[in-house]
Amino acid sequence: MNEEAPLFKKQYYPITEKLFQYLEKYKRVTKTNVFYDDLLRFQGSIVVYDQKGEDTLWLRVFYNEFDRKEIDLSLNKIYTLLHSDGDERVLKHLTVDYIDYCGFGNSKPFRVKVRNILNDNYTHFYIKKADASRIFGLELEHILSPNRINFLVYESTLIEEHIVGIPGDVFLKEHLQKCTEAEKAQIAKEFVKFNERCMIGLLGDMRSYNFVVIPTYDYDHIVYKIRAIDFDQQCYEGSFKLYKPHLFKENFQFTELVKEKLEPDSIDQYQNEERSLLVKRLADSEERLTDLLAVMKSMMLSPTLHLEQLKKETYEFTKDKNFKNAKSMGEVMEAALNFMKRNYKSN
Template sequence: MSEEPIMVFKKPTYPINNSLLDYLERFDRISKVAISYDDLLRFSGSVTVYDKQNQDTLWIRVYYNEYERMEIDLVLKKIYSLLLSDGNLNIIKFLNVDSIDYCTFGNSKPFRIKVRNILNDNYTHFYVKKADASRVYGLELEHILSPDKINFLVYNDTLIEEHIIGIPGDVFINKLLKDCTETEKSQIAKEFVKFNERSMIRLLGDMRAYNYVIVPSHDFDQVVYKIRPIDFDQQCYEGNFKVYRPQFFKENYPMVKLVKDKLQNSSIEQYKDEERAVLAKRIFSAEYRIKKLLQIMGNDVIAPVEHIEQLKLEMFNYTHDVNFKRAKSMGNVLSSAFDFVTRNYKSINIFK
């Protein structure tokens, strides 16, 4: 276990270029409802949001003057309908915007919107953020390569994301992990190995405990745990290869210790191979979409040149694959990573 990788500078926001906008239009990711992150910033007041233990959540509940609130509520209800149903505006009369919260912590500073169905009191959250190319690439890759699909929409410089349900990783580690059975701990260790491998291959960085969730599911007489990322700001940005490997963050040390305590090296290697095989299959099954996305990423600027140079050399040293040395962009580095995984998968399965 090493020290947490250092990310010294705050990541800048990268604009969404025309090629990426065309891609988003092709796959129905463009919002038909006009919405602006900057409009939500014009709140007239706020109060601190506390959790059940009366701890500051670093979120504030914001308020608007009456005229603006009516207009904002209507837009947010339309966004809810577009994001989570078929865009049918007939449901709007059954919806209420219960709260609009603003996060004062983190890079994206999102707004969290709580929308409730007044007929049955069921509610859903979604987020409104500044659109950033890195974040959009991360969300799209999650949708394609993960077993869990994710909904998001873009309108000009604004991004709308659905809420990903789960227990925040840091909360689970600090409060719930100790009460898991030994069998459950072994299963969680297995999932962390796979999550670590998946994050590394797809170059999703900064997966500290508060940037992913643990999702428990009941299956007959056991609880099965999955790990899902919820923050995609650091997709293909950092030059330090360790940033893309959750095992190197000090916040994840309890999970790393769990892996060491519960799994033998042969099992760890087996689970890594399994995850690479699953990723390779998903890449093959969505070959056109992946190829198109990587082509756009390859021509986009989403990281400083020095980060690209550092990462491609570190990945070459890790894989000994010369293709990484030829990379000219972060998109090229990611393409080389996918090629490495699929090429090795083909060589293993060539006689099957």
């Protein structure tokens, strides 16, 4: 199917005092000398092409010599905050190889590559304008999924670690045909589970380029996992369909793989398994989730038209009056999680 066209361009929702207090409580706040807006003052740029000579939609940006020295030092310090709790003893071994900028999409991120000159190991992280929607998405991913998210906030700047994996669209184009039939069946299973997490957690716009496929070698076979990498559309869309990855045309091959490799009973089994795991994760993070939902319920996170549409469609799907009575996207999210608690038992 073709996904519905958005009625509104996604706007930024600023960090409120309540959200800032939550971030402080759970050690997400830091200090840095470089802000997102500072990085926008680049002096020039060149297009970044991939190995096949195709435009990646990223620009490699350049700064004047004075600004670059200060920026590099600040970015290396950010690396230590993300990966070694601010231990600056390693700073002398770090160098910033490049800074890229992407004007495509909502977050318009900067991608930073930091390398350890002693061993040539490197990692990436991202600097973005802090948006409450994205922060809620990151936190819910941290709580509800099997993955942990490492990010920091300083005033209006968001710093995110890089999530390693093969972008879903690239995987479909370059890797899927090389998979064995058994591997394809395992990927289909993971897509079912991923679809379920996104729908229940109200994470929208999970087209193939907004998630990654992660292959891991385990003895004599490869285990595949699917993980979201874009959280801008958390609790924002009005159409319930836009929270279901299997309905996007960009994910058609994954959806077809599920139909080819899994029987209906197996699909039900994997959906129920994921729901049961979600309930267990809810129980394990009860205080944190309660705090997060309290902040979400105090904020406007989407246009009113989106809220009313989602309330109506989730009520029609569940027949749960808590969706119909919700007054905010935060209350819709709370209703979804409470529905899970009532209807599924943890393993």
